[in-house]
Amino acid sequence: MAAVIECGADTDTTPENHMSLKKTLSSASPLTLRIVAECSVTKARACDLVLPHCTVSTPVFMPVGTQGTLKGITVDQLEGLGCQICLGNTYHLGMRPGPDLIEKANGLHGFMNWRRNLLTDSGGFQMVSLVELSEVTEEGVKFKSPYDGKEILLSPEKSISIQNSLGSDIMMQLDDVVSSTVTGPRVEEAMHRSIRWLDRCIAANKNPDKQNLFAIIQGGLNADLRKTCLDEMTKRDVPGFAIGGLSGGEEKDDFWRMVTLSTDHLPREKPRYLMGVGYAVDLVVCVALGCDMFDCVFPTRTARFGSALVPWGSLQVKHKQYAKDLQPIDPDCKCPTCKRHSRAYLHALFKSDTAAMHHITIHNIAYQLTLMRSVRQSIVEGRFPEFIRTFMKRMFPSRDQYPSWAVDALASVNVTLE
Amino acid sequence: MKLELSRVIQGRSRLGVLKGLGRTGQDSMEVPGCLLYTHFGTVPHLTQDTLHSLSNLPPVTQVTLSNIAEHQEVLEEFKDGFRKFAGLHDTLLYCSLHDPAAPCPTGYTTNKTVSVWGSGGRIELTVAKFMALQKTVQPDWYQSMADGETWQNNTSRKRVRKSVDRTLTHLDECLVVHQNSQELDGVEVFGVVEGGDILEERVRSARETAKRPVAGFCLDGLQTGSMDQTLRTQLIAAVTKELPEDKPRLLQGVGTA
Numbered sequence: 082m083a084a085v086i087e088c089g090a091d092t093d094t095t096p097e098n099h100m101s102l103k104k105t106l107s108s109a110s111p112l113t114l115r116i117v118a119e120c121s122v123t124k125a126r127a128c129d130l131v132l133p134h135c136t137v138s139t140p141v142f143m144p145v146g147t148q149g150t151l152k153g154i155t156v157d158q159l160e161g162l163g164c165q166i167c168l169g170n171t172y173h174l175g176m177r178p179g180p181d182l183i184e185k186a187n188g189l190h191g192f193m194n195w196r197r198n199l200l201t202d203s204g205g206f207q208m209v210s211l212v213e214l215s216e217v218t219e220e221g222v223k224f225k226s227p228y229d230g231k232e233i234l235l236s237p238e239k240s241i242s243i244q245n246s247l248g249s250d251i252m253m254q255l256d257d258v259v260s261s262t263v264t265g266p267r268v269e270e271a272m273h274r275s276i277r278w279l280d281r282c283i284a285a286n287k288n289p290d291k292q293n294l295f296a297i298i299q300g301g302l303n304a305d306l307r308k309t310c311l312d313e314m315t316k317r318d319v320p321g322f323a324i325g326g327l328s329g330g331e332e333k334d335d336f337w338r339m340v341t342l343s344t345d346h347l348p349r350e351k352p353r354y355l356m357g358v359g360y361a362v363d364l365v366v367c368v369a370l371g372c373d374m375f376d377c378v379f380p381t382r383t384a385r386f387g388s389a390l391v392p393w394g395s396l397q398v399k400h401k402q403y404a405k406d407l408q409p410i411d412p413d414c415k416c417p418t419c420k421r422h423s424r425a426y427l428h429a430l431f432k433s434d435t436a437a438m439h440h441i442t443i444h445n446i447a448y449q450l451t452l453m454r455s456v457r458q459s460i461v462e463g464r465f466p467e468f469i470r471t472f473m474k475r476m477f478p479s480r481d482q483y484p485s486w487a488v489d490a491l492a493s494v495n496v497t498l499e
Numbered sequence: 500m501k502l503e504l505s506r507v508i509q510g511r512s513r514l515g516v517l518k519g520l521g522r523t524g525q526d527s528m529e530v531p532g533c534l535l536y537t538h539f540g541t542v543p544h545l546t547q548d549t550l551h552s553l554s555n556l557p558p559v560t561q562v563t564l565s566n567i568a569e570h571q572e573v574l575e576e577f578k579d580g581f582r583k584f585a586g587l588h589d590t591l592l593y594c595s596l597h598d599p600a601a602p603c604p605t606g607y608t609t610n611k612t613v614s615v616w617g618s619g620g621r622i623e624l625t626v627a628k629f630m631a632l633q634k635t636v637q638p639d640w641y642q643s644m645a646d647g648e649t650w651q652n653n654t655s656r657k658r659v660r661k662s663v664d665r666t667l668t669h670l671d672e673c674l675v676v677h678q679n680s681q682e683l684d685g686v687e688v689f690g691v692v693e694g695g696d697i698l699e700e701r702v703r704s705a706r707e708t709a710k711r712p713v714a715g716f717c718l719d720g721l722q723t724g725s726m727d728q729t730l731r732t733q734l735i736a737a738v739t740k741e742l743p744e745d746k747p748r749l750l751q752g753v754g755t756a
Contacts, residue, residue, distance in 0.1 A: 155549060404572050417548050421586040425573055426540075432618035433566045439546055480641035 111363070112293045112320040114352050118461045123494040124371035125342055125461040130352055132250045133291060137165040139352065139373040140456055141151070142364065142449040143200060144381060147161055148173050149193045151381060151446070153439035156195045162447050162455075164357070165197050166250070166377050171243050172204035172211075172235065176295060180246035181326070188248025192313055201249040204280075205256040205297070206357070209329070211484055217257060219274065236280035241294070245287045253323060254282040256297040261329035261336075270303035271326075274314045275299045277376045283317065295354060297325035302335045324372070325436040326341040333486035337366065343492060344371030359451060361390065365472055366490050369465070371384045380449050384441035387431055390448045391477045396424070403428045415448030466496045473498055482490030500640070500714050502530070502689060502745050509621065517747055521591050521639050522685040526558060530747060534559045534593055536600065536649060539566040540585030559591040559639075564632055565598045568624065569617035571632055572688040580637030594638040596645060599722060599752035605648045610665060613644060626669055630676040633683065638686040642717045642749075645671040649695035650720040659695035663704040666693045668712055687714035689749060692738055696726050701734050705741035722752025 113131040120126070130137040144151055144159070147170045151159060159167065169189050174180075186192040189199055204222070207215070216223040221236030233239075239254040255278050257271035279296050281287075286294050296314045300306035314322065324343045327336050340355060347353050352373045358364060359377020367375070380390055387399035389410045396403070396410060409419035410427070418440040430437040459468035469491065477483050480498070488498055504515035505695040513530065520526040535542065535557040542550050549557070562581060567574070577584050597603050597615060607614040612623045624632070629644045631654050646669070648654075670690050677683050690708035694701030708716060718738060721731055739748060 153544075157552065158546075158548065161548075278647075388706065405576055407577065421547060423584075425577070426585055429570050430539055430541060432569070434541045435544055436538075436541045436546055439544070443546065480673065 083463070085253070104167060104268075105165070107192045110320065110353075111289075111291050113291045114321075114350055116350070117434050118463070120369075120460050121463065122466045123369040123457075123491075123496060124341075125368050125460050126371070126373065127457045128352070128373060130220060130373070132166070132293070134196060134250055135165060137198060138454075138457055140364075140453050140460075141166065141366045141374050142169055142359065142453045143374060143376040144446050144449070145170075145376055145378045147378070149189060151442065152385065153442045154446075155433070156193060158443060159446070160197065161444065162342055163450055166200060167195070167198075169193075169199055169201050169247065169249065170207075171201050171240055171247065171253075171299035172202070172207040172224070174227055174247060175235075175240075175243040176202075176233075177206065180243045184246040184248075188246070190248060197249075198251070199249040200251040201244050201253065203244070203253040203255040203298070204235050204354075205240075205253070205258045205325070209258050209260050219277075235458075237278040238285045238451070241282050241285040242287075245292065248288075249292060251293045251295055251321070252286070253295050254297055256299055256325055259301065261301060261327055263301065268303060268374065270309050272299045272301070272306050276310065279314060279317060279319075280331070293320040295319060295321040295323050297323040297356070298347075299326045300339075301326055302331055302339060304342055304375075305339070307339055307342055308346065311343060315346065315348060319351075321404055322347050323335045323354040323356050325356050327355070330376075333484065334489070337370065337486055337490040337493075340367055340372065341370045341490070344449050347371075361449075362451075362473075362476060362484065364452065365456060365469060366487050368460075369469065369491055369494050369496060380445040381442050384445045385438045387437070387441060390445045392472075394476060398424060398427050398437075399431050400428075403497050410444055411448075414444065414446050414447065414451075418444040418447075469496055470498060500747070502715075502747050503746065511739070514599070522560075524685075526591055528558050528591075534561040534607055535590070536561055540581065540587055559593050560587060561593045561595060561599075562636070562638070563595045563598045563615075563618060564622040564624070565596075565601070565631075567594075567636060568615050568622045568632060570636060571620055574635035575631075576735055577635075579634070582637070592636070592638040594633065594636050594641040595717075595741075595751060596642050597647070601649070605651060608646045608648050608662075608665070613669075618686045626672040628675065629669075630673060630680070631676075632732060633686070634680055637682060639671060639687060640690050641688060643673045643691055643713070645691035645693060645717075645719055647691070647693060647719045649693060650722070650725050652696065654695050654728060656697060656700075659693075659697050659700045662693045662695070663700050663707075665690055666704065667707050667711075670708065670713070674711065674713075689713055689715045689717045691717045691719050692742075693719055694734070694738075695720060696730060696734070698734060698737055701738050702741055705738040709742055711748070715749060716742055717751060719751070721750060 113132050114400045115129040128139045130139050143166050145168045183192050214225045221234050224233050237255040237414040244252040259273040296319045298310050300310045354374035355367050355372040358375045359379040389396045391411045403424040404423040427437055459465045500518045501515050504513050506514040515530050516527050518527045598688050601618055612625050615623050633641050646665040649659045649662045690713035692704045694704045
């Protein structure tokens with residue numbers, strides 16, 4: 082089993098840093114961002130994000146455990162992989178088992194037995210993903226529960242109340258989310274409403290000294306709307322900002338432009354969380370564009386379909402070509418799955434037991450976390466542009482297969498891919 | 500393997516240690532004891548790491564040909580046995596014919612073959628194929644090929660008799676191949692006692708199987724829920740009377756107290 086990776090292991094222990102750390106911990110803020118290194122070429126940063134349960138090294142990928150668990154793996158396994166923060170979902174947990182029970186269980190941390198950090202989404206995205214079951218008004222979002230047909234109103238106040246009961250280290254505001262493929266006045270309406278809902282969320286937060294409320298920048302793919310939202314939301318004193326409303330089905334060319342516009346106008350000394358991004362290429366590019374935190378169900382969901390993530394793309398373990406392949410998924414990977422099992426065994430196991438999915442889940446999370454660790458290290462060592470080039474070469478068979486949006490996005494931050 | 504009994508109560512309940520297990524002959528297991536049920540070497544839903552966070556695991560892992568048969572080609576190419584293929588460390592391996600936790604469809608055995616059900620459907624096994632599979636698995640011991648399709652109530656006497664005869668024939672044929680196979684050096688065989696719910700056939704099967712050079716005995720068709728409790732106890736008592744004291748008796752498919 083891989084050695085447990087220390088949460089917030091910090092090599093810099095000069096008396097000066099020790100003093101400033103002591104100072105920040107004694108202040109009332111439950112979040113402190115220490116910028117450890119900044120890339121001199123791109124907009125990338127490597128930071129230490131000090132949160133109530135432990136320090137998180139950024140850039141960070143946060144695995145998603147929607148219903149209080151990452152499907153198929155235990156918290157010990159997650160901790161063993163070095164995960165310092167993961168996600169739970171307010172809508173799903175609010176429906177079942179409900180905030181009262183979780184509060185009795187000592188919050189979501191106690192309920193899950195997870196001693197590191199948790200971030201909870203507000204339930205906003207479910208307005209898009211479960212749109213058939215929802216209706217939006219100024220008051221909030223009306224949902225018809227898929228579990229028992231009951232109707233609930235998820236207002237900013239209700240969302241924050243549930244998140245207060247869950248006790249997450251980072252809470253997301255309830256935002257009015259529209260699909261990124263929607264155009265027209267609805268986008269503007271949603272952006273303005275998100276600002277109003279942000280204020281309601283801030284007012285409703287019972288635990289500002291223990292839980293960090295992040296704002297979510299909306300505005301769709303419209304630069305003016307985004308800019309307005311940025312101008313307004315950055316006036317509020319929140320500990321961090323998320324870039325929302327992207328990573329739906331929009332064109333990647335529009336996507337990266339909105340990301341970079343947002344990071345241009347977000348404060349340097351607060352963390353930037355790009356929601357719903359998890360493909361390896363997207364992660365690397367968006368770090369270059371100045372994002373610090375990411376989440377996505379992709380790595381864990383695709384694992385359950387037998388798709389293993391590797392530095393050169395992905396490997397469909399259930400495919401016949403791996404039936405006799407005795408290598409591990411990635412010979413260079415140090416995760417528990419690759420240390421013990423071959424592609425051939427996993428291929429066969431898919432026909433007999435669900436544990437095959439769990440093995441791939443563990444590997445995929447290890448892949449994502451290792452990727453981010455390498456990205457961070459390269460920023461700290463001042464060689465991030467080089468890292469990007471090596472990464473792209475490994476991922477794509479030839480230069481003309483590089484996605485053009487990625488080439489453009491990287492060029493915009495001074496990285497040319499030859 | 501050798502069973503060393505330390506206590507026997509009322510001539511029936513036995514406490515002891517099964518020694519000389521494994522290819523090295525160094526391992527042992529306390530009896531009464533149970534085997535570790537797996538799907539293809541994996542305890543259902545658990546990765547090896549999660550499994551090993553538990554203590555006091557059974558020293559013997561059970562696998563079944565139902566899961567393994569469809570992967571014969573891969574295992575043959577692999578050559579180094581199932582244990583290594585599955586990444587199992589530090590465990591003994593027992594290979595059964597069928598999955599003791601899943602009921603088996605009936606009506607498919609013939610004089611020369613038995614069937615197992617894999618993910619792709621039915622696979623027919625002759626003694627030759629059965630033994631070829633054992634050679635690829637390389638367990639520490641295995642259950643001999645048997646006709647166990649008499650577990651349903653009211654199977655005819657004629658059918659039960661046939662299953663006892665066939666099972667003995669299969670055992671003799673398996674033993675011949677076994678003794679001539681280098682790959683199975685150090686591997687042991689358990690004979691299978693059949694007989695449905697008919698006392699005379701159970702006794703006959705036990706007596707005849709005990710004459711063969713087997714390391715122990717599987718009592719087949721007596722899994723939980725297969726028949727009336729009293730009858731089952733009667734049959735088991737009658738069978739064990741015929742079996743040598745120093746050889747273990749394996750009862751498959753028993754899950755509740």
